[in-house]
Amino acid sequence: MCAMIEVEDLTKWYGHTLALDRASFTVQEGQIVGFLGPNGAGKSTTLRILTGYLPASSGQARVNGHDVFLESLDVRRSIGYMPENVPLYPEMRVQEYLRFRAGLKDVPASKRAATADRVIERCWLTDVRRRLIGQLSKGFRQRVGLAEALIADPKVLILDEPTIGLDPAQIQATRELIRSLGRKHTVLLSSHILPEVEKTCDHLVIIAQGTIAAVGTIEELREGLADRQRIVLEVHPGTGGDGPAEVTRALGQVDGVGDVRHEDAGDGWLRVLATPARGADPREALHGMVTQRRWRLREMSRETPTLEELYVRITAGEAGAGPRTAA
Amino acid sequence: MDKVLLLARREISGYFVSPIAYVAMALFLVISGFFFALSDFRPGAPAAMRSIFDIMMIILVFVLPIVTMRSLSEEQKSGTIETLLTAPVTDVQVVLAKFLGSWIFFLAVLAPTMIYVVLLALFAEPEVGPIASGYLGLALLGALYVAVGLFASSLTRNQIIAAVVGFVILLVLAMVGPWLGALAPPPWRDIIQNASIRVHYLDFTQGVVDVVHVIYFVAVTMYALFLTVKVLESRRWR
Numbered sequence: 001m002c003a004m005i006e007v008e009d010l011t012k013w014y015g016h017t018l019a020l021d022r023a024s025f026t027v028q029e030g031q032i033v034g035f036l037g038p039n040g041a042g043k044s045t046t047l048r049i050l051t052g053y054l055p056a057s058s059g060q061a062r063v064n065g066h067d068v069f070l071e072s073l074d075v076r077r078s079i080g081y082m083p084e085n086v087p088l089y090p091e092m093r094v095q096e097y098l099r100f101r102a103g104l105k106d107v108p109a110s111k112r113a114a115t116a117d118r119v120i121e122r123c124w125l126t127d128v129r130r131r132l133i134g135q136l137s138k139g140f141r142q143r144v145g146l147a148e149a150l151i152a153d154p155k156v157l158i159l160d161e162p163t164i165g166l167d168p169a170q171i172q173a174t175r176e177l178i179r180s181l182g183r184k185h186t187v188l189l190s191s192h193i194l195p196e197v198e199k200t201c202d203h204l205v206i207i208a209q210g211t212i213a214a215v216g217t218i219e220e221l222r223e224g225l226a227d228r229q230r231i232v233l234e235v236h237p238g239t240g241g242d243g244p245a246e247v248t249r250a251l252g253q254v255d256g257v258g259d260v261r262h263e264d265a266g267d268g269w270l271r272v273l274a275t276p277a278r279g280a281d282p283r284e285a286l287h288g289m290v291t292q293r294r295w296r297l298r299e300m301s302r303e304t305p306t307l308e309e310l311y312v313r314i315t316a317g318e319a320g321a322g323p324r325t326a327a
Numbered sequence: 328m329d330k331v332l333l334l335a336r337r338e339i340s341g342y343f344v345s346p347i348a349y350v351a352m353a354l355f356l357v358i359s360g361f362f363f364a365l366s367d368f369r370p371g372a373p374a375a376m377r378s379i380f381d382i383m384m385i386i387l388v389f390v391l392p393i394v395t396m397r398s399l400s401e402e403q404k405s406g407t408i409e410t411l412l413t414a415p416v417t418d419v420q421v422v423l424a425k426f427l428g429s430w431i432f433f434l435a436v437l438a439p440t441m442i443y444v445v446l447l448a449l450f451a452e453p454e455v456g457p458i459a460s461g462y463l464g465l466a467l468l469g470a471l472y473v474a475v476g477l478f479a480s481s482l483t484r485n486q487i488i489a490a491v492v493g494f495v496i497l498l499v500l501a502m503v504g505p506w507l508g509a510l511a512p513p514p515w516r517d518i519i520q521n522a523s524i525r526v527h528y529l530d531f532t533q534g535v536v537d538v539v540h541v542i543y544f545v546a547v548t549m550y551a552l553f554l555t556v557k558v559l560e561s562r563r564w565r
Binding site: 048051052053054073076077079081083085087088089090091092100101103104105106148 | 329330333334337341344345405406407408409410412413414415416417562
């Protein structure tokens with residue numbers, strides 16, 4: 001396995017606006033990587049730099065071992081790129097367009113028809129192959145864009161928001177198509193919707209405000225989140241005279257419990273939020289402490305933040321919200 | 328070169344499915360036909376096409392920017408410029424192909440005017456020399472106009488602005504230039520006259536093919552194409 005896409009300290013200024021701030025990440029060969037971030041986080045900018053459409057202000061990026069700025073043509077030969085909103089020529093027919101693009105991408109003249117047929121079949125375009133692109137629905141246009149990206153059998157596929165604007169059935173189909181591509185191609189696809197990439201990709205790169213906030217496989221990110229779980233207890237100190245401060249102090253001394261906070265839950269009940277130490281599960285010990293003190297307990301539960309919550313916190317700009325910051 | 332031809336072919340077929348190109352074509356043929364009937368095709372006039380070649384220089388100032396306005400503007404507006412420039416083609420290839428496509432379309436528009444030659448031949452014996460050199464002049468003139476129009480359309484994503492910018496540049500080169508030159512003091516007069524299109528074009532209509540004039544048209548055309556390439560490249564540092 002070798003690195004197909006290497007991004008190092010990539011920075012992009014648009015005039016005085018910083019669009020991308022020292023972004024670094026790597027995509028290994030054969031991975032399907034989701035490039036996740038809210039609108040305006042710098043996703044399209046990064047993808048445009050990788051495809052050689054825009055230059056970076058500073059930093060380096062390599063695709064398939066070629067520098068995107070110095071060896072732009074080599075990079076472009078190894079990439080299939082589907083830009084956001086899938087720009088196409090409305091006056092061309094699907095088959096005609098795909099053959100034309102095959103020619104642009106160095107497919108020899110004798111093989112263009114066969115190559116176009118192959119991707120037409122692969123992207124379920126057989127029924128519309130002779131239709132004008134301008135008359136196609138959004139879903140079909142999206143598939144034409146995907147077929148175009150695939151046409152020269154590129155090593156790397158870069159797809160900017162490939163499923164935006166599609167209906168659920170089409171999203172499902174596109175997802176399956178992309179998953180099946182992962183075996184032969186390296187795929188980097190951007191999205192601002194987490195469930196979308198969760199279902200398609202095995203790796204995630206989360207970007208917010210031009211900075212890479214988190215990188216890893218979905219499992220790694222989940223494990224990282226396990227450290228951020230909380231245990232919630234609802235305790236009544238009873239008539240023993242223990243105040244809220246005493247409850248917090250006592251529970252805080254239980255083995256494997258880190259930070260403890262409490263809030264009033266009404267009628268003398270306390271809602272205690274205990275953060276366990278890394279890797280510890282102090283639930284039984286907490287229960288032991290409660291019974292030992294003869295307090296009453298009406299609830300104990302464990303809350304693990306979901307990736308969705310993590311993503312929302314990252315996009316809301318919470319500093320250090322990522323379980324793993326980019327190296 | 329393969330890719331230039333491939334792109335140019337797409338460009339030309341793009342013209343033949345766009346209504347604007349047909350409108351421009353009709354406009355050119357109607358107006359030039361009208362002037363042909365009025366000036367060259369009448370009893371007593373010499374069996375030549377001198378006046379119509381002269382008038383075409385003016386008509387094309389208005390018509391060709393309409394033909395070339397969508398060339399790069401439309402690509403920028405619809406975003407297809409992104410797929411085009413991220414394909415393994417160089418900016419030079421793209422500009423050359425756009426130029427060739429529009430120029431060949433112009434030659435196709437010019438072809439029906441050959442009927443004037445046939446009409447003249449029916450009633451008299453037209454001189455072949457000046458007519459051939461006139462068409463050569465028109466082909467060179469068209470190349471220059473197309474290159475300027477292409478440059479204008481690289482500047483903006485708005486087709487109307489592209490047409491107007493192209494039209495203004497050509498107007499200065501073809502018409503305002505000679506007029507200004509006539510007013511300017513002597514040393515400037517020659518310079519301005521020689522920089523404008525008319526001086527170089529008129530000899531062709533009179534049957535003279537001077538290498539200096541050919542060089543003028545080729546050089547200005549190449550300079551406009553060079554500027555277009557630079558505008559495309561400028562996205563890299565803008």
